[in-house]
Amino acid sequence: MRIYEKVIKKPWPYWVGGILLALLNISLLLATGSPWSITTGLLYWAAAIMERLGFRPADWYYFNNSYEYGLKAGQGFLFNTYTVLNIAIIIGALIAVLWAKEFKWKRVKNIKQFLFALGGGIIMGYGTRLSFGCNIGAYFSAIPSFSLHGWVFAAFMFVGAWIGSKILFKYIL
Amino acid sequence: MAEYKLDCLYEACPIPLLKALKQLEKMAIGEVLILHTDHNCSIKNVVEWTKKQGHYIDYVEISEGEWEIYIEKAK
Amino acid sequence: MTSSRIEELKRQRQTELKKRGNQLPYAIAATAAALVIYFALVKYNMSFSYYWIIGILLGITMQRSRFCFSASFRDPIMVGSTSLLKAIIMALFISSIGFFIIQYRAYLMNPSHQLKQIPGQLHPMGIHTAIGAILFGIGMVIAGGCASGVLVRIGEGYIMQVMVLIGFLIGTTIGARHFEFWDRILISKAPIVYLPHHIGYFPALLLQLLLLVILYFIADWYDKKNNIMSTM
Numbered sequence: 001m002r003i004y005e006k007v008i009k010k011p012w013p014y015w016v017g018g019i020l021l022a023l024l025n026i027s028l029l030l031a032t033g034s035p036w037s038i039t040t041g042l043l044y045w046a047a048a049i050m051e052r053l054g055f056r057p058a059d060w061y062y063f064n065n066s067y068e069y070g071l072k073a074g075q076g077f078l079f080n081t082y083t084v085l086n087i088a089i090i091i092g093a094l095i096a097v098l099w100a101k102e103f104k105w106k107r108v109k110n111i112k113q114f115l116f117a118l119g120g121g122i123i124m125g126y127g128t129r130l131s132f133g134c135n136i137g138a139y140f141s142a143i144p145s146f147s148l149h150g151w152v153f154a155a156f157m158f159v160g161a162w163i164g165s166k167i168l169f170k171y172i173l
Numbered sequence: 174m175a176e177y178k179l180d181c182l183y184e185a186c187p188i189p190l191l192k193a194l195k196q197l198e199k200m201a202i203g204e205v206l207i208l209h210t211d212h213n214c215s216i217k218n219v220v221e222w223t224k225k226q227g228h229y230i231d232y233v234e235i236s237e238g239e240w241e242i243y244i245e246k247a248k
Numbered sequence: 249m250t251s252s253r254i255e256e257l258k259r260q261r262q263t264e265l266k267k268r269g270n271q272l273p274y275a276i277a278a279t280a281a282a283l284v285i286y287f288a289l290v291k292y293n294m295s296f297s298y299y300w301i302i303g304i305l306l307g308i309t310m311q312r313s314r315f316c317f318s319a320s321f322r323d324p325i326m327v328g329s330t331s332l333l334k335a336i337i338m339a340l341f342i343s344s345i346g347f348f349i350i351q352y353r354a355y356l357m358n359p360s361h362q363l364k365q366i367p368g369q370l371h372p373m374g375i376h377t378a379i380g381a382i383l384f385g386i387g388m389v390i391a392g393g394c395a396s397g398v399l400v401r402i403g404e405g406y407i408m409q410v411m412v413l414i415g416f417l418i419g420t421t422i423g424a425r426h427f428e429f430w431d432r433i434l435i436s437k438a439p440i441v442y443l444p445h446h447i448g449y450f451p452a453l454l455l456q457l458l459l460l461v462i463l464y465f466i467a468d469w470y471d472k473k474n475n476i477m478s479t480m
Contacts (some may be wrong), residue, residue, distance in 0.1 A: 002296045008312075011217045017313025018335030024306050026341050026346030033367050035347070036306070039416075043424055046417040059426040067280035067371075068364070084289075084296050085303040086399055091282055092307020093403025097238070098275035104211055104238030104428060105405045109183035117408050120391025120476025121398075121415020122422075129423025130430055132371035134395040135317045135388070138181065138381070140336070140362040145368025146351070146452050148441035149377045156378040160385015161321040167390055173191055185392035185401070185408060186319055194327065205253060213404055219313040222327055229251035233258050235265060238405070243254045248398055 007101045025141060032081070037137030038089075039128040040069065041082025048077035062129075089120065118170060127160075175200075177245045181210040182239075190222060193244065197228070200246050208242040209235075234240050265324040304359060310400045318388040318397055319392055328474025337464045348453045355449065363440055374438030391415070 047057035055121045056105065057077070063070040071080065097103045108114050124134070128162065131138045131153055142150030179196055183188040189210050196206055208219065216232050219242055223230040229245040273393035284303055309315065320332035350367055363370055371377075388394040391412045393401055398416070401409040443452035 004376040007399070012313040012315055014332050014335035015307055015338055016316065019317040020174050020313075020347070021306065021315065022310045022339035022342035023311065024302055025339075025343050026350070028298070028302045029347060029350055029367055031302070032295060034424050035367075035369055039420065042395065042413070042416055043420045046421040046424075049417070050421065055430065057438075060424060062424040065431065074223055081296060081299045083188075084299040085306075088282075088300045088303025089307040089310070089396070089399045090403040091276035091278065092270040092304040092309075093400040094307075095278045095282060095304070095453075096308040096311035097404050098271050098278055101271040101275075102213060102234070102238040103271055103274070103405055104236075105322075106238075106407060107269075108408045113183075113408060114411055116390050117392070117411040118391075118415040118418075120387040121412040122387070122419035124387030124391060124394070124412075125416040125419025125421075126423040126426075127380040127383030127385075127387060127419075128300065128395070129420055129427055130376045130435075131384060132377070133369065134384060135321075136396050137369055138371070138377070140317070140339070140343075142341050142369040142371070143456075144347040144439065144444040145366075145370055146344075146347070146456065146472070147368065147370040147373070148373050148443060149373035150369070152373050152377045153381040156381035157321055157385040157405075158325075159387050160382040161318070162385075163323050163382070164389025165322060167192075167386070172390065173188065173195075183408070184407065186316065187322060188392075190327065209428070213316070214314045214316060214319070218319065218323070218329075221331060222329055225329065229254055231250040231254045231258060231469065233261050235261065237271060243257050243262060245251050245253055247251075 021140075025144070029141075035083075035137075035141035037082070037133055037141060038086060039125075039134045039137060041071075041086045042053070042125070043129070044071075044080060044082055045076045051077060067132075112172070176205045176207060179206060179208045181208055181215070183196065183211065184220065185212055186214050190219050193219055193223075193242075196245065202248060203229055204246055206244045206246070208244065209239070210242065211239045213238065214248050215242065219244075255446050277345075284431045294431050307400060307403060310396065311403065315400075316393070316397050318392075318394040320384065324467070324470065328471065330393075330413035330471040334464060334467050334471075337460050338465060344453065344456050344460070351444070352449055355444075363442060363445075366442065370440050372435055372440055374434055376434040376438065388420075 027034045050057045128134045135157060138153040139150055177196060179192055181192060189208060189212055193206060195209055196217055223244050228247045232240050232242040235242050270346055286297060286301050289300050316332065320336050323329045324333055347368055355361060393409055393412060398409045398412050
């Protein structure tokens with residue numbers, strides 16, 4: 001019972017999480033040759049929706065340039081390694097929260113929360129295309145890859161977070 | 174001694190913490206704040222922050238994924 | 249740290265609690281389903297199976313430790329707390345060593361390698377990185393979660409984060425459509441700066457580890473300094 005309390009019920013210390021995430025990221029790079037990244041997979045989902053709507057995202061410049069963001073052979077916008085990883089993260093969180101008996105559907109509180117969620121998502125999504133990833137791909141995996149863009153991303157994300165905090169204090173709280 | 178209730182249902186980070194912080198500033202020493210939340214992170218970051226400030230704190234899970242956090246202002 | 253008054257309130261509250269439903273059957277079902285998928289992938293698609301199992305573990309770790317990348321950047325600014333940032337610096341320290349070993353091994357096996365063959369996230373660095381990072385920083389604070397946090401919170405049952413995800417898909421699509429423009433004016437002129445190619449492998453590792461240690465102590469000092477109630 002005490003182990004249940006400690007491991008499954010009580011939140012772990014942050015540093016435990018940090019160490020485990022680092023080890024998992026190294027394992028992923030070792031096993032697959034590419035480190036943890038999320039947002040390319042989310043763009044693929046968006047592209048899959050665009051395909052259903054009758055557009056042809058596979059022809060877009062974004063997927064046809066020297067940065068190699070096109071699909072790998074045998075993969076589709078919906079079925080690819082990014083999707084597997086992203087869905088697995090959602091399922092992993094679900095499993096953890098169910099074992100702790102803490103799952104609860106949480107509805108949207110009001111229209112303001114909805115608008116900020118949507119707006120924040122749009123700004124974030126746009127930003128990731130410029131910076132080649134989010135704070136996973138362009139930061140958590142980029143800095144250990146010894147690519148300097150990870151450090152630049154980190155520094156300017158602080159600037160963004162500072163502006164965001166100002167907005168939050170002024171309009172949301 | 175007065176008790177204050179704060180409803181933070183359906184709010185995400187960092188709103189519960191900031192609301193608690195604001196309310197605590199208005200309160201007198203010895204008064205208790207009861208924070209009602211369903212945000213899984215609150216029982217971690219609100220607790221951590223309050224301890225750092227030196228207030229008394231504990232929480233009860235009142236139903237699945239819903240907590241009441243009790244904070245007694247200590248200084 | 250608790251007080252007699254809080255104990256009294258807790259006791260009072262616990263007596264009047266309604267009987268709770270049980271989520272364990274769902275937990276067992278979800279775990280079983282995840283394992284079945286894993287073994288199916290091991291059989292039919294080995295590469296996918298790695299992504300699946302590591303993804304599951306990443307999700308569990310993030311949920312259990314309440315890890316939040318956006319909070320690590322937001323909390324120092326808002327409430328002066330850096331415990332998450334310190335955890336991330338620690339994680340970067342460990343992964344730098346791990347990534348280094350993997351990259352160095354790749355280099356030894358193929359000394360005349362090109363940038364594209366290096367395992368890791370190597371991308372052009374320039375003004376576009378800064379613009380993207382600022383936009384991302386603003387977005388993650390007002391939306392209440394970054395990309396990884398959104399995925400984890402959807403697993404926790406947040407409908408609001410589904411809205412963030414929908415917003416993200418819209419934004420990232422617009423961004424991809426505008427990519428040609430940004431590529432023409434900024435990205436195509438920006439270099440990929442891979443530190444080991446400029447200062448050597450081991451100096452790059454040492455420099456980075458040193459920098460992370462320094463940042464850790466700065467974060468620690470900042471946390472202690474902000475031990476007073478502060479509001480903006």
